[in-house]
Amino acid sequence: MKISTIFYSLKQGFINIKRNKLFSLASVGTIAACIFLIGLFYAVLANLQYIVKSAEDNVAVVIFFDYESTQEQKDAIEESIKKRAEFGTLTYVSAEEAWEEYKELYFKDAPELAEGFKDDNPLANSDSFRVTLNDISMQDEFVDFVEDLEGVRKVNYSDTTADTLEDFGKMVGFVSVAIIIILLAVGIFLISNTVMIGIAVRKEEIGIMKLMGAKDLFIRMPFMVEGVMIGITGAAIPLLVLVMIYERVIKSILEQFATVGSAMSLLSTGDVFAILTPAAFIVGGGIGLIGSIITIRKHLRV
Amino acid sequence: MIDLQDVSKSYAAGIPAVNNINLHIDKGEFVFIVGDSGAGKSTIIKMMLKELEPTSGKIVINGKNLARLKRRKVPMLRRDIGVVFQDFRLLKDRNVYENVAFAQRVVETPVKIIRRRVPAMLSMVGLAEKYRSYPKELSGGEQQRVALARALVNNPPILLADEPTGNLDPKNSWEIMKLLEEINNRGTTVIVVTHNREVVDAMQKRVVTIRKGVIVSDERKGGYIYED
The missing domain is CATH 3.30.70.3040 (Alpha-Beta Plaits)
Known part of the structure; x- marks a missing residue:
């Protein structure tokens, strides 16, 4: 594929989003909610595992x-x-x-x-x-x-301590994975719907493109770009919010523990977001790509 | 150039839309395919563009046997055939220049060539001055000229016009036909599907008449055959 075609697809992808503002916004909002919850679960889970691990080390x-x-x-x-x-x-x-x-x-x-x-x-x-x-x-x-x-x-x-910590860690892990899978499925469904509306809006244009001899990828690329851009935007927003919330919550929790004279350590913002940031972008972009590909395969037989 | 051998197409069990058609069109010919609504004209066009598969028979276009053409090769077939429609099918949110350039963009033509070729095509159809106008600002005849420029900008060896004068008054219809003749004189094979009797009678070109899915006449310099 030519570079000019890539730029053309990017431009058309953005035009799709602009043209379909309301649904794009709804999708960004939902993906943002998904990624926010995933981030939240991750932050809680990572800290719980950290605490469990610290506790285990002391058993x-x-x-x-x-x-x-x-x-x-x-x-x-x-x-x-x-x-x-x-x-x-x-x-x-x-x-x-x-x-x-x-x-x-x-x-x-x-x-x-x-x-x-x-x-x-x-x-x-x-x-x-x-x-x-x-x-x-x-x-x-x-x-x-x-x-x-x-x-x-x-x-x-201590038999009880070991078993309890192990079971607690497993339970938190299972619940989180289940909720994250549900949220991912909702995200894919919404992106898929948004792209489907985009395809419906551009039905005539797609028909003309096909008759003029456009290749499959050329027709499909703008919709994939649309899905990925919605996914990435939907990932960026909650990341910013989560960074702000995490810093405040950690500070507050540590202050609370300090006043009761107990020592407690939690993961720093850097530790959590070093993994969460790339993961959120990969998940967001991935949801977008999968959602758009599902719809394209179903509704865009070239 | 175009060869249809024993081609039939049935949409459902029952009466075939196209029944055992044999048609050969040479390079550089100008052919009218005429017939009333439901005669099977659109089905033939769709089969030639590989939008529809024939139930039986063989279609060869520009040396390509369509039955053996893989799905990924279909765009290459369509690049050999420029198409214009009765309803123009222009993109309403794009101006004249962008509509014509669109045909080149979708086949990934370099921008440098697009910038040279689009104005040349607009000059040929007499719309060089209106390159910034939007479809809604143009008359029916002008819109059909834009559609023609778009169909020809990639220099296809074949031009398929499906009822190109269907939405036009007699004056504009005649102008479009003259333009099609000029395009044909430059070497493009032109196939016009129509039921515009006046135009067909006046042009004195090859006329293939279809009735109920069957070719009933193929005249070298013919006119419209009246049913009665």
Whole structure:
């Protein structure tokens, strides 16, 4: 296809949009609503996954050793654990560190009570490995494995936390995907309708073009341009709105958590929109292209 | 140039619109295809443009057997045939120049050539001065001239005119026919489908008469055959 033909198709695509202002606006509006909701779901989902991941990282399996276990046995246990695929991190917590943590947790307001144990660590045999997993769904299998290792006395883990986080992540994922699929289908339907109206308006012109020997692509291109332009415009508007909303909401949430003294981290605007921006344009343009191609195939037999 | 061999077309089970037609038109000929409404004239035109497929028979145009022509090659066939219609079919939102240039744009002619060729065609049909006018500002005769310029701007070897004088008064009809004759004299094969008796009788060209889908007469220098 010649460059002049590409420019001609672009121009005709814009003319189609201009000529069919009301429907084009309605389509842009709907695509914008779709992309806005997709963006919103993505932002929420990405942050939830981020929080879930952070929480998962903190879900630790604590491994205590037999009272008479040797350093060699502990090293062997460490080596076996590190070989596992689901292994994330491993921290050795000595008996002294364990007692310090315990004191910090339970004798914070009355340190004098802990003074009685000054020279006699009650957790003398409670040194441990604190292990985090990179895949929380493997926790049960991992625990079974560790419990069978020689020199292991006890394994502490939170079954409920792991399952809840995993289930919650899955549920959010499924619901989002379902809603996004529905919205995409609505978007394609609307673009398809708009292009169909464009074809109906230009029916006579298309007929003349066919008789004069215009090729299929030449006739179809302006309608594809129309669909893609509507899709891209429909993506650009909600992106701008979402950036503004996201920045404010994140700021507000973090301020709220700061006032109650809790630490919470969320994804930055840059992190979210580095993925969301190209994705929105691809989805918007894609909806436009698919919507227009469906209609062209159905109503524009050349 | 144009060859129809045993061509029939039935729209539904029953009476055929075109029945076993044999017609040969040589390069550079001027032929009238005449007949009353419903005789099958439009069906023949549509089959020649491959808008309709014949039920049986063979159509060859400019060496192309239409039955074997692939769908993607149809535009190339249509580029060989300029078409004008009774209702002109001009684009109302475009001026005279743009209407004629449109025919070149759709076949992806370079802009440089369009700028040279369109004014030349408008001069030929006598509308060089009105290149900025819109169809609604033109008379019926002028609109048909624009349609002629559009049909010929790509220099097709064949011109098909479907009732070109159907919407025109006798004076304009005659002017259009003279223009078609001039185009034919320059080497274009011209086929005029009409039921305008006066024009056919006056022109003294080859006349193919169709009645109820059948060719009933083919006269070298004929006139309109009256049914009674």
